[in-house]
Amino acid sequence: WYQRRVRANGEEGAAAPAKKKKKKKKKNNAKPVQTDPPSIAIGDLFADGNYPEGEIQHYQDDNLWRMTSQEMKMKDYAFEEALRDARQAAEAHRTVRQYVQSWIAPGMKMIDICERLEDCSRKMVKENGLLAGLAFPTGCSLNHCAAHYTPNPGDKTVLQYDDVCKIDFGTHINGRIIDCAWTVHFNPKFDPLVNAAKAATNMGYQVRRD
Numbered sequence: 001w002y003q004r005r006v007r008a009n010g011e012e013g014a015a016a017p018a019k020k021k022k023k024k025k026k027k028n029n030a031k032p033v034q035t036d037p038p039s040i041a042i043g044d045l046f047a048d049g050n051y052p053e054g055e056i057q058h059y060q061d062d063n064l065w066r067m068t069s070q071e072m073k074m075k076d077y078a079f080e081e082a083l084r085d086a087r088q089a090a091e092a093h094r095t096v097r098q099y100v101q102s103w104i105a106p107g108m109k110m111i112d113i114c115e116r117l118e119d120c121s122r123k124m125v126k127e128n129g130l131l132a133g134l135a136f137p138t139g140c141s142l143n144h145c146a147a148h149y150t151p152n153p154g155d156k157t158v159l160q161y162d163d164v165c166k167i168d169f170g171t172h173i174n175g176r177i178i179d180c181a182w183t184v185h186f187n188p189k190f191d192p193l194v195n196a197a198k199a200a201t202n203m204g205y206q207v208r209r210d
Helices: 070-078 080-101 110-125 188-209
Strands: 132-142 164-173 176-185
Touching (some): 070 080, 080 110, 080 164, 110 132, 132 176, 176 188
Antiparallel strands (some): 132 164, 164 176
């Protein structure tokens, strides 16, 4: 494609090639979305540092001043960096917990469950020495063992349909630890037991809050 160029004296000059306009690439401002299974570190998923706050339990009645006092608000502001670290660790924990709940099943070795869980945890916090990583070894206590059992190399214990298993693991960012445990069961006969434990936990939250 050519166009004619006219000189200042009115004479036509040689044909010159027209310049092609370069198309500007559109910037992709879309936020990344977590994969399945999870593979994107939480710090990369929320690059702006604004992590989800999660559920907030508000104080009530005589303790309401802890939420409304200007002095207490300023104290919270002073701890914003620590809260940001805790929220990042919490979002990593929540992501791993939901992932594990999607595949844990009878017939799996306890050590395989723990290793798969911990591999995902390391990715979510982007493990970095003492700055970010696992808060402690994963607990997977069965039945009469209430807590703090974790399998050693060579342990061949297998999760059974009639087991009641307590999964307990923690994540940390800059030493700010998030710890949470939940109960895994497959036989519905244990529903009343698990529901009673949930009700007791929620009542404990309410008493502490009030």
